[in-house]
Amino acid sequence: MSDKTVGKVKKTKSAGRKREQERRQFLRTAAMAVGVTGFSLLGLVPALRGDVLRLRPPGALKTPHDEQEFLASCIKCGQCVQVCPVEAIVLEDIMNGVGIGTPYIDAREQACDFSCDGLQCVLACPTGALTHDLNYPADSRMGFAELSRPKACLAIQGEGFKGLARGPDYKGKLRYDEIDRWNPISVSEHPYDLELCDLCVRQCPIEIRIAQCAEGKPPSGDQNQCPPQHAIALEPVPDSPVGAMIPVIKEGCVGCGVCEMICPPEPPAIVINIEKFTDMA
């Protein structure tokens, strides 16, 4: 073999190796692209199945069954989380796919009691995912309360309530105007002594506002803060020998979740149905 042919053979060999390397790089790049894209697409599954509907902060751009606009517009920054005085808002984890980083409220742990009055979360939202179309707590549409376990309801049994609504270890907070207008306190620091349990009505932020307005003292002195409709009321159970009452949810309920949060039985007798808004009732 002449020197020339040896050189040629070497050249084709190294060119072959290079081709092989390129082929491998192409294959691994394609595999990586498919893998990463596929994984990201998994994120769509919970949203498309619609099984991660949540109680969202006031003003969330959604209908009871469709959160698409809300999930699309939320930039996942958590500024709403930071401004909430009762820390009601938490962010979703990756298990909820494209919902990752979006805010929701676990009402039983900590409901939105509107103790900021001014809808701070809405004001903090940079993208309009919490729409600025609403100005007052009564304008929000988060869900609608329903008496899911009437048998557990103390009022229906004609029973009172004495002690801590959620026990001594409960972390949730509420604003008790008569104690501190500006700082919500822990529910576990506020024992009750009630002849007949009326906690869901007593702590309802809408009912509290209506009562304040009736006394001529609307929140922040703003008449616009006065809710136009009642949200919940106790009505007598007919022919009850023990003076039992039943909580009835009214048109003014916005689904903030305070009733679900404060209800003493475990699980609670009253919960928020997030698939229903008052206007649809």
Place this chain on the structure above:
Amino acid sequence: MSYIIESLKQLFGSAPTRHSKETMSVEVKEVHLHKRQNPMSKEVFAQLKEEHGPASTKWRNRRWATLIAINLLFVVSYYFDVQILEGALTASRFVGFHMADLNSALQVTLAFKHMVLNLVIGTVTVFILWVLLGGRTFCSWVCPYHLLSELAEKIHVKLVEKKLIKNHPFDRRVRSVFYVIFALLALVSGYTVFETISVTGIVSRALIYGPGVALVWVGLVLLFEVFYSRRAWCRYVCPIGITYGVVGSVSPLRVKYNIKDCHHEGDCRAVCLVPHVLDVTIKGRAQDVDVDISADCTRCGMCIDICPTDSLKFELKGLGKHL
């Protein structure tokens, strides 16, 4: 203009343009001639390196301090309610002024097909900020994942040195493919699909709001970078890098290469996150004595730190002010 075109080319994954020797400027030819006539022996170069001392950590230290300080400011603002920098890296308020991450804002806008005023303000503010500061400067000076990835890279390089593993590079054009895929997915599905897997967003939120399951994904990406492919996420996947890179292509803050004292030994390329931007330091590539490094550069300063001859420097184009 050619700087912008070359930057975009490299950002989207093409190899840097290789000019022919004929178009090389006279000055560069003279530099090469001078180097040929005064060849430096290996011993002399080694001595020169010795004199220069070990790689400086000046820019790395400044960068790490900045990155940690910014991310800590988010955490501190929330924990101590001092309200200096509220939110997370995806969107925030700096003493009340809206800021929005350009890529997150883009994803949201594509999915939502609306832009409220606050988001416009935040996006414009951040756009101007990074035009001034160099675009991908965000990656190396702010992104918290970058720091984790840098540590993973150190382990990776050690393992490669010990021949325990091999690096598996990908085709850089795949990052552009991802960019288009994620933009289309947001547009068509109406959901911000990329945010689900964005390690930047996940790490930023985990720092501020506490850890979650999402960190497992971040861990997997880091393991992939340690054992399989060096800096894979930043190099081949992350669309945030392209978004900021495009902004950086019109930025006056760049790294400038000067060929005069360069020995073309390639120390800079060995430490670089995006080594293709430094291909111009290969012997015979530079067309002019001074060349601006393309906008795919993250302005991390590692090449500046390691260069034994100070041939790489930060510059503010137009101000003639050298840092």
